Amino acid sequence: MADVEATKSLTGLLNGIAQKTYYNNEDITEELLKTELYPELSQENFNALHERMKGILKSIAVADMDHGQLEAFLTAQMKKQGGGGMSEAQATSLSRFWKSQRARVRDSLLAQSRWEPGLRGLTWRVDLQTSCSRSQEEEAPGGPVALLELELGRSSQNSEYVCLECDEAAFNRVLDKMADIQRRIDSVVHSS
Structure with a gap:
């Protein structure tokens, strides 16, 4: 019965860490x-357990471990000597937690790593310049112009639109x- 309670407490702790982090x-x-999960544990022991589980969860999440990688990682954690090891019950709890939460944690990490606001869409067309689209002093009306519409937005908000007009040289x-930009991205990706 004590093992069942320990497993429930550890699962709750992992869920709590995920909720917060x-x-x-x-x-x-x-x-x-x-208070809710480990009231009998001293503050010092709880802090040590919390930080350890937080660090292990971070290692698993950052590596986005699949099942095989996770099993190898947890096996290595269980074999650690000198009190730094992990029990089989803890490894089982971590494995169950990661199996159920991997996709959600990954999505959260991806969302946290995105710049906001982001470019949601881009549409463009070539049109003929009209006399009202630019001042009469710049050019005679009738030349081709590119009209760009950028859709910008944050993930939790409605989009905003920015419209740009440019001539052939600017385009x-x-x-x-x-x-x-594409060449620079390619050079970084291919050099890694």
Whole structure:
């Protein structure tokens, strides 16, 4: 019976750590976790357990371990000597937790690593310049222009739209910059 309670407490602790760290639930605190899950444990022992599980969970999440990697990692953790090891019950709890939460933790980490606001969409077309689209002093009406519409937004909000108008030379500069960005990204990806 004690093993069942220990497993439930550890599962609750892992869920609490995930709620706070990966799902940004501000209501979850270390004090709440200790009070609800480990009231008999000293503060020092709880802090050690909490930090250890938080570190292990971070290692698993950052590596986005699949089942095989997780099993090898947990086996290595169980074999550690000198009190730094993990019990089989703890390994089982971690394995069950990761199996059920892997996709959600991964999505959360990806969302946290994105720049906001982000580019959600881009549409463009070539049109003829009209006399109201630019001042009469710049150019005579009737030349081709590129009309770009950028859809920008944060993940939890409605989109905002920015419309740009540029002539052929400006549009070619934009294309050159985008090609340069792509080359730089490719060089980083291929050098890794």
